[in-house]
Amino acid sequence: MRVTRRVQVVLAVALLAFGATASQETSQATDVRAAVSSTSAQRAYLVGQGSELKVLDLTSGRVLATVDTNAMTTGLAVSGDGRTAYVVNGWIGTITVVDTVAARVARRIKTNAQLDSAVVRPDGQRLYVTGTISGQGYVLSVDTHTNTLAAAVQVGASPTGLAISQDGSRLYVVNNQGASITVVDTRVATPLATIPVPDLPQQVALSPDGGTAYVTHAGGSPTGNGAVTVIDNARNRVLDDVAVGVGAFGIAVSADGRQVYVSNLQDGTVTVLDAVSRTVQDSVLLRARGIATAAGDRHVYLATGSSATVLDGDTGLVGGQLDLVGLAGRPFTASTIVLGGTG
Template sequence: MRALVLAALAASLCLVGPGGTFAEEAFVTNQLSEDLMVVDLTTSRSVVTIPIGGKPAGVAVSADGRFAYVTSPEAKAVTVVDAAARQVAARIVVGGGPLGIAVAPDGRTVYVADWYAAAVRVIDTASRSVTASIAVGTSPSGLAVTPDGKLLLSADRDDDSVSVVDTAMRQRRAMINVGTRPFGVTIDADGTRAYTANVGSDDVSVIDIAEAREIGRVPVGMRPYAVALTAGRGFVTDQYGGTVSVFDLASLKPIKRITVGDYPEGIAVTADGKRIIVACWESNTLNIIDASELKVIGEIKTGDGPRAFGAFLRRTE
């Protein structure tokens, strides 16, 4: 029976693109086992486990799929992983407490939230060195870049705000008040709206990016961590609730709460928009949700303490 379930799940995750079939991989940071696990979502199996160290937390895969960038708060470093070769390519010391991480759409720049310094470190991917530091709010956590690469948003947890950074000028140009203790931040495909998971107020703030203001709030489960968007809906990991809250992006009305593993944290959408991948920290699993049917359709074992905080999926041809 288990083999049949895995076969059905594998078939459901075999995606079709303009050039034929392609697959996806999940690059999962396992904080307690201090490694990065690469999971083939087509076969629902681990491909390789790469030692990282320093309690890895944040992860961001470049748009071209060539590299995965991993933050290690205890090592005060970012590890660069060659995604195809499945090996560490470099380690960059950034200092402080690196947590959230995002890669510019063109892959030339990586942004790292320094939890302790109220700053975002800027890494040049060609030289693999820190080239600038941008002042933001207190305890920056989640980061996201607009699709055109012109703006960077930082969820500043202990300031209850989101910083809007001009990436060309490398300076903050706006600060937006949101809910209590924002953590994950996600920008929609058009680059018009952003969504923050507010850990302290158990809701999601909706931001109009052009106007630099909050335009709505959505109640969700206990201790929301991060947000994913697909098919006109928002999906939010509720750490203490062991659920994923679903809401309508147009009306901002709650739709459903889906029970997943214990302490869900990282969340991402597959390239076809049909599946939601959820990292459950205490269950040591990835849960897979059908975005249309709004139910869990599979589970994959991970290492110890998966966080996968960031853009952790990679498309492979």
């Protein structure tokens, strides 16, 4: 049964930025700190619709740093130890490498592609970035030791989101205009399979055991609403298409694999799916874009415009929220959130 629940924010934390390239912002509130006290992730990294990267300490509820990459961001990936962030400046074809400990730009990797999203292989040896070159979709493989291009794998049209298996051997790439998912064998940098899905696929997330992929679609259901396609990764075939909210975009799977969370951009809701029955379990009135979860953590972390929000995965209630301000008082609109280590 679908239940709509009005969200009441417990407390909003106002944070000020003073125009430094790396600012130390602090909070006196405890709502976020209390909400995430049991999480295995210690940091949250956010980029928005501007040029800034923000690093949040989840245990203290503080913004540790704000780094300006000087170009509009479209994607973000973070190394396993949290010491390096890779900010995708998609429109100019650049990946900005950020030292999160020193809170500074360490290097810029320039490409001839229009880039979108990124993910780091679990062993940290490779960064994978989706992009389009002369109308053709690719996944670019970057050697993270040398910060140079190692390979380019041709995929479908206009690749956007991507996800990688825990062993790093399989990459699942969303082809937005190709209405498909390309499965890439990262060991030999070769496509293994192309799986047709409904129109306008957006993002993809994997179950903790890697056996299932979940793909959002902005208008992929018969009713015209958004949908989530469920894929059996062992057989590379579609199991189901589940209707969700309007404009389905961001997606994440709970640490135990029992729930799937979907942000619906147009109707301002977060849909909670039961992964076993593949049915809608709940719908939370919360306007979000990016969604993230962490191993051993019941919470869901969301990029909610000018704030970062923590949702209790058990109750569906907001447990905390951080209001975010851009450098020199500029607006900050969070669109992507990634969880990581202590740096």
